[in-house]
Amino acid sequence: MLSYDLAVIGGGPAGMAAALKAREEGIEKIIILERADTLGGILEQCIHTGFGLHYFGEELSGPEYAGRFIKQVYDTDIEVKTDTMVLDISKDNVVTACNNVDGLITIKATAIVLAMGCRERPRGALSIAGSRASGIMTAGTAQKYVNINGYMPGKTVVILGSGDIGLIMARRMTLEGAKVKAVCELMPYSGGLTRNIVQCLEDFGIPLRLSCTVVKTHGKERLEGVTVANVDENLKPIPGTEEYIPCDTLMLSVGLIPENELSKNAGIELDRITNGPSVDEYRETLHKGVFACGNVLQVHDLVDYVTQESQIAGEGAAKYIKGEKKTGEYVKTQGENGVRYIVPQRINRETDKDVKLYFRVGKVFKNVRLSVKCGDEVIMSRNKKKMTPGEMENILIKLDTIKSLPSGSTITVTVEEA
């Protein structure tokens, strides 16, 4: 069995940032285990720009953003195993993995960072009626065919779901000469970033149809068309609004699910809303010494925030390894009135820094007041012009405030009328 201070599972932006931060904090024996054949994660297929505006203050493509971290990792002696799949994490932090060079390996790690990312919701989860023709795929799979393999996955396209990958692919397919006939979104608002709606749809004249869904797929072998219909306020298709759109490809961008199969098998408690582990302010899960960051913890829309979050996890793991991480009383966090969840789910009262709470809202809010409360007491509040489910929000809680919270209390983030 191999022995490391820190094993990082996943070599995407989250895993790399966590490993680098832990190294910066003085941790020596670190290994990154990555299932793909290179570091970089999903960024490798995100060849569009828009990455790094917050973190680097410049606009980079996905591979460029990843590349900066890959270089840093290889400039250190952090060990990297690519093409390596982690099969199991045991309750006593033993990681079992395999690849075609080392065979089966087991690694005993003092701390583990989970950075496995997320996957796309597939068609089956949607129960769209109709045929099982080819040409129905998630937007991410299509993106891989175009950007990595160099093949066109379709010529006439309808996209269901207006998540960011769907919006990006609408533009990408158009640039490659395909005709994107519509982007249909079940909800009355888009699930993607506003900038992507403008730059990927509006700039190319691609219609975004809100409160609209695909009710049927047609075609025996390759897809030949889809029937779309408008939906009512209960999201049920309205009879009589059906419209047939001929197309050879249906791309799905209907949500991302953190990849927590390993976490579940290890008995790590997950948050019902985020589908990621429940963590403290240093992103430590309820399983001692196991940390989580990036899309495996909560689905992000900006990689810059992934990096920041992962640095927090890396720092936390380093503190844990050095025996410096505080164990004490926690206060809980919760969302209310349209605030769907809060990460972190708990904060140590004896923590040593300000803590940013990250969250998403469940619907579009305009001109509201965002308040943080402890019991009836308003700790802080600020006005918000607009909040949408597609954009992750955050609010900073000062260290002094945290220290002043009564033991056993809960902080609530809530939306109120301005």
Place this chain on the structure above:
Amino acid sequence: MKYDVAVIGGGVVGALICKELSKYDVKIALVEKCNDVAMGTTKANSAIVHGGFDAMPGTLKAKLNVEGTRIMPSLCGDLNVPYRNNGSLVLAFSDEEVEHIKVLYDRGVKNGVPDLEIISKEKVKELEPNVSDEVKAALLSNSAGIVCPYELTIAAAEVAVTNGVEFIRNCEVKAISEQGGVYELETSTGKIEARYVINAAGNHSDEIAAMIGDDSIELVARKGEYYLLDKSYGSLANHTIFQCPNKMGKGVLVTPTVDGNILIGPSASDENEKDNTDTTPEGLEFVLSKAFKSVPSINIRGAITSFAGVRAHPVTDDFIIGYSDKSDRFINCAGIESPGLSAAPAIARYVESLLIEKLSPEIKKDYAATRKAPVRFRHMNEQQRRELIKKNPAYGRIICRCETITEGEILDAIHAPAGARDVDGVKRRTRAGMGRCQGGFCSSKVVEILAKELGKDMNEITKFGGNSKIIFERTK
């Protein structure tokens, strides 16, 4: 090409017939219109090995069901196909239905079904805690089980091909003529000559029979829709849970699969179009509402896919198996609806006996009746995995992360006798792409591997043959 026997249709019936006949010194062709075996009713059904109490005594259905269910465990052992003797329950929700399960019990006894019991509500709840509290009693059939229908078919085809049967894909029979005691099959890939023809063409067996002037087979295409739930819901049911049957069939069931998922369905609707496997909102809604009645805690959030299959319902309500009235060298196996899968091993032996009477062939000395167990990395312990990867590093590369399927297993599936030629073929043989992400991550890798192994360009690889292409030309 000239053959002694041409078997038309590579479903579970055709493949098992080929497997049985391949022990003799006869030249056999398995003629299949699709790109793989198990592409019709075989791949989309309830995957159940029925006890055998449904069919009326004296029918072929009754006889071959009970016999097939008896043979199934040892056959699956020989072929290394997953089979589980999980038993089945028919739930009764009213006094009337309690009477009905007694009728089924008596019928089962007449049909020769072993180990039937009528059990109380308490016993039902003890066996299946998730069954509705509304249940009054149930018929327990201990001999019933579950099997993977396409894996059974694939394994049978592998054994058949290993023993010399020629598997001809993408070969649709268009017309049949006869000259001097030899049938000539005009197909989409050329002419095939055969002395004997076995018609196992599923929903199209009426058309195949009509090609020799036999218009006696009347079939109705009956569609059934299903939901498949994620493995995390696998503990919802242990037995196969039926409701009382009706005139359209055995009703909606809730059953575990041999792979640990939960399957619910089927609906039953008669269709004009034989190959219409489209799912419908109504059909899926129906399945769900009926399944709730048996197991109220079913959660549709667990659905990872839905699908439909079309079964060939014979208007006579019984299997049609035997020599055609028009020819003593043409055997029909038609109208093989439920319990067709359960009966298939017995159907194959029955057809074997019909043919052997006429052909009296020698048995091959080197007949290999068993299939070696395919490598299943996911079922291995650490030590076995370690040794496996040491022997062949391709087993150390995980391609499908949801189901933990290795590159080595995919290579095996492609290079097996009657091996996979498309993405769905790899999926049925290995489970790559069958997990919760439904191929989101691995399908492009599977396309790459298929292209490399088959010496093709990636854009020539299909989902399931024909025009089911996955990608088009190169990007600009």
